Amino acid sequence: MTAVASHAPELRTALLDWYDSHARSLPWRAPPGSTARTDPYRVWLSEVMLQQTTVPHATPYFERFTARWPTVVNLAAVEDSDLMAAWAGLGYYARARNLLACARAVANDHGGVFPDTEAALLALPGVGAYTAAAVAAIAFDRPANVVDGNVERVVSRLFAVQTPLPAARPELKRLAATLVADDRPGDWAQALMDLGSTVCRPKSPLCLMCPISGFCAARAEGQPDRYPVKAAKAARPHRQGIAWVLRDGQGRVALVRRPDKGLLGGMVGLPTSDWAEEVPDATPPAGADWADAGAIEHVFTHFSLTLGVRVAQGSGGDFLWTPEAEALNALPTVFAKALVRGLESSPE
């Protein structure tokens, strides 16, 4: 038996039954089968935070955000710099800029109420195909085709899809659509994702625990972890740069606001050289007596970085002079690491 369309009803029943007893309990989630709809604001916020991000990493951010800003209207009123600081450490900072733009769009253009259709959600900043479908299904009970990385993996195994990712995306989405129905759309989406996360895992899938293994073509072949097939990835280049830790001797450090576009866009950062293949021959930001504080290593999605750290004392200049403890909290991780290195190397 495989996951052909004629078996969809039995497959759906098996997975929804499994979800009734195995659903993960998560702060943004209603219990399975709950008729009380989850707050669209919390669903949307969790979905954005969870993009390319693990549940354990996103969870404390979700708790802090919802405690500080209980509604989308509260969030819409936040200063940009406060929002960016609150997102620091979570990564993919374009999400934070779009999150704020989306909250303001809902507050200003939708009367503070999230739109309840997939198409209207899709028009919001930072809401793509996945997030629009997820919010429509989970918050509004729309039978949307919710396809994330988990669903792609589950479907690729159910149907033993040979096409490598990412080229297989459209095919996987079409196949996923054959399993969507009007009954319990939100639970269906979350059941598929929970299965992918806890049972149909990337490595060492737990087929003996799987409620739909009987429908799975990859399981029948005997090597389910062969799926999804993936295209080879390009090697990650390495870059080098210098970051300057300029201190005023009174507990403050010089930061700069980075441009909205590009890497770490909209975040505060340390003053830096360009980051290039060769160690740059760069001019420090002030005529101070710079000491070498070593270097830190950091890995981004598309390159790795050796960042040399230099420390000096100074004042003035066109900087955001920020208390060191506050800076540590507001900086993206790469700069927080560099600042720690600088502070350790020249304790006051």
Next chain:
DNA sequence: TAAACGTGGCG
């Protein structure tokens, strides 16, 4: 369409 875009945990 492919590339840009962070971070931390795990095998």
Next chain:
DNA sequence: TCGCCAAGTTT
């Protein structure tokens, strides 16, 4: 130690 990977979106 290090590549893989996690609830993607934008340009």
